[in-house]
Amino acid sequence: MMQGRIEQALQAYMDADPSAPLLRESMAYSLLDGGKRVRPRLLLLVNAILGGSEETAMPFACALEMVHCYSLIHDDLPAMDDDAMRRGKPSSHIRFGEGNAILAGDGLLTKAGLLLMQQDGHDAAKRAIFEGAYAMVSGQSDDLNETEQNGETLERIHRNKTGALFVAACTAGAYLSDPEKAEEMRVFGETLGLLFQMTDDLLDEAQDRREGKLSYATLYGADETRVFIRDAAERANAILAPYTGEAADTLRELITTLRSRTF
Amino acid sequence: MMQGRIEQALQAYMDADPSAPLLRESMAYSLLDGGKRVRPRLLLLVNAILGGSEETAMPFACALEMVHCYSLIHDDLPAMDDDAMRRGKPSSHIRFGEGNAILAGDGLLTKAGLLLMQQDGHDAAKRAIFEGAYAMVSGQSDDLNETEQNGETLERIHRNKTGALFVAACTAGAYLSDPEKAEEMRVFGETLGLLFQMTDDLLDEAQDRREGKLSYATLYGADETRVFIRDAAERANAILAPYTGEAADTLRELITTLRSRTF
Numbered sequence: 162m163m164q165g166r167i168e169q170a171l172q173a174y175m176d177a178d179p180s181a182p183l184l185r186e187s188m189a190y191s192l193l194d195g196g197k198r199v200r201p202r203l204l205l206l207v208n209a210i211l212g213g214s215e216e217t218a219m220p221f222a223c224a225l226e227m228v229h230c231y232s233l234i235h236d237d238l239p240a241m242d243d244d245a246m247r248r249g250k251p252s253s254h255i256r257f258g259e260g261n262a263i264l265a266g267d268g269l270l271t272k273a274g275l276l277l278m279q280q281d282g283h284d285a286a287k288r289a290i291f292e293g294a295y296a297m298v299s300g301q302s303d304d305l306n307e308t309e310q311n312g313e314t315l316e317r318i319h320r321n322k323t324g325a326l327f328v329a330a331c332t333a334g335a336y337l338s339d340p341e342k343a344e345e346m347r348v349f350g351e352t353l354g355l356l357f358q359m360t361d362d363l364l365d366e367a368q369d370r371r372e373g374k375l376s377y378a379t380l381y382g383a384d385e386t387r388v389f390i391r392d393a394a395e396r397a398n399a400i401l402a403p404y405t406g407e408a409a410d411t412l413r414e415l416i417t418t419l420r421s422r423t424f
Numbered sequence: 425m426m427q428g429r430i431e432q433a434l435q436a437y438m439d440a441d442p443s444a445p446l447l448r449e450s451m452a453y454s455l456l457d458g459g460k461r462v463r464p465r466l467l468l469l470v471n472a473i474l475g476g477s478e479e480t481a482m483p484f485a486c487a488l489e490m491v492h493c494y495s496l497i498h499d500d501l502p503a504m505d506d507d508a509m510r511r512g513k514p515s516s517h518i519r520f521g522e523g524n525a526i527l528a529g530d531g532l533l534t535k536a537g538l539l540l541m542q543q544d545g546h547d548a549a550k551r552a553i554f555e556g557a558y559a560m561v562s563g564q565s566d567d568l569n570e571t572e573q574n575g576e577t578l579e580r581i582h583r584n585k586t587g588a589l590f591v592a593a594c595t596a597g598a599y600l601s602d603p604e605k606a607e608e609m610r611v612f613g614e615t616l617g618l619l620f621q622m623t624d625d626l627l628d629e630a631q632d633r634r635e636g637k638l639s640y641a642t643l644y645g646a647d648e649t650r651v652f653i654r655d656a657a658e659r660a661n662a663i664l665a666p667y668t669g670e671a672a673d674t675l676r677e678l679i680t681t682l683r684s685r686t687f
Contacts (some may be wrong), residue, residue: 167665181562181563181565181569181584183569184561184565218531229531240523240525241523241526257501260503261565261569263503264564264565264568266530267498268561268562270537274533274557275551275558277537277541278551284541284544287541288542291541294538295535298527298531299442300444301527302446302447302531305527306446414601
């Protein structure tokens with residue numbers, strides 16, 4: 162149901178978008194494509210367990226999803242990961258051409274910034290989202306240019322490339338509701354980001370081994386990665402232990418779902 | 425002297441930048457390359473004639489220049505204008521490769537947003553800059569996909585692609601100092617953007633004619649474009665007429681300089 166409200170909000174932002182027709186179409190093509198919405202759900206759920214209003218938090222959640230979506234469009238480009246498919250359909254540059262895909266990504270990142278700037282107050286939550294977006298570009302750059310295959314490199318790339326938006330989701334959720342919990346929620350976000358990356362790496366293990374790509378699974382092996390995943394899930398659940406109610410239960414379910422992708 | 429202070433501020437932001445080494449290097453390569461800084465100077469000068477503080481306005485001016493700089497990097501990419509040179513040196517994708525050029529642009533746009541979000545208050549000025557950035561992407565999309573060669577199309581593309589950042593500079597300058605003048609300064613920005621575009625078009629006329637590119641010079645001819653430029657300069661100077669002092673004189677000089685590029 163929360164996911165349905167996120168879809169509705171994203172759809173409404175695109176319906177009201179004043180951009181040139183093809184730019185609007187290409188942004189909507191990638192943004193409204195049935196993603197799992199993990200990051201905005203995380204922001205709204207953290208906001209909810211700390212007593213925040215969903216109405217206030219929704220534009221922040223949508224801006225975060227726009228940032229995530231732009232990064233996927235640019236990541237799929239031939240000069241980056243060169244992926245022709247995304248979520249079962251042609252990626253943006255295959256569908257609209259490279260120039261338009263670059264602009265669709267630029268547009269979504271700019272729209273995210275503008276949407277945040279259009280909200281009153283909550284400066285710390287705005288900054289948390291763009292700090293995450295900025296660290297993510299750094300992670301992409303490391304990932305594109307890194308040649309060293311060791312645990313330290315893997316950790317740094319992951320922390321920025323994937324972890325930063327999970328941290329942004331959880332800290333922004335806290336800043337919107339109970340800023341004193343921001344540090345606790347930063348650790349929660351780091352832990353969930355790690356959990357997400359490691360399950361992703363397990364799912365991609367065969368392909369990553371063929372391509373010689375650095376990942377938790379290729380560096381440490383599947384068995385040890387599963388141990389890391391179990392530990393991360395336990396740490397995340399320990400942080401949630403004091404929280405009760407529907408949103409906290411949904412967060413616990415989200416952890417189980419993320420974990421069980423690989424079992 | 426104002427230009428020197430802009431250079432110093434941009435340099436300081438890059439010196440303190442925490443990004444991955446190659447990302448930081450590629451952003452600095454394009455940002456600190458001796459551009460004319462027309463847009464940030466315009467923001468600071470409008471802010472100054474309306475009694476604002478340069479210290480407060482400087483981060484806004486730098487963010488605007490970062491937005492302009494990202495747009496040049498992405499515009500030069502092979503899938504866009506495919507320009508190998510920029511300001512007398514290899515463009516970003518020639519120097520660092522396409523993937524890194526895409527990330528350098530993404531990084532500068534994100535850094536601009538983050539820098540704005542790190543400033544206290546002045547929400548209207550922040551929004552004005554990102555509204556300009558958003559309209560610009562729309563103009564780029566129109567420019568990339570447009571096939572109609574008429575005055576209406578030219579006007580729309582120009583208004584978004586070039587005009588939007590000039591409007592952003594002048595309205596943000598007003599919001600930072602005297603918000604009641606924002607509408608007057610919007611018209612001033614539109615007029616200067618037009619002046620800038622038309623002189624650019626005159627300079628590129630021969631090349632644009634060879635490539636069949638729509639511009640003021642190719643559509644209306646050089647003589648009529650010069651008449652438009654004279655009219656725009658007169659309208660801009662009329663808006664400035666009530667203002668006295670050093671900043672107003674510098675703005676009048678800027679208009680003369682922009683105009684005289686083509687004479």
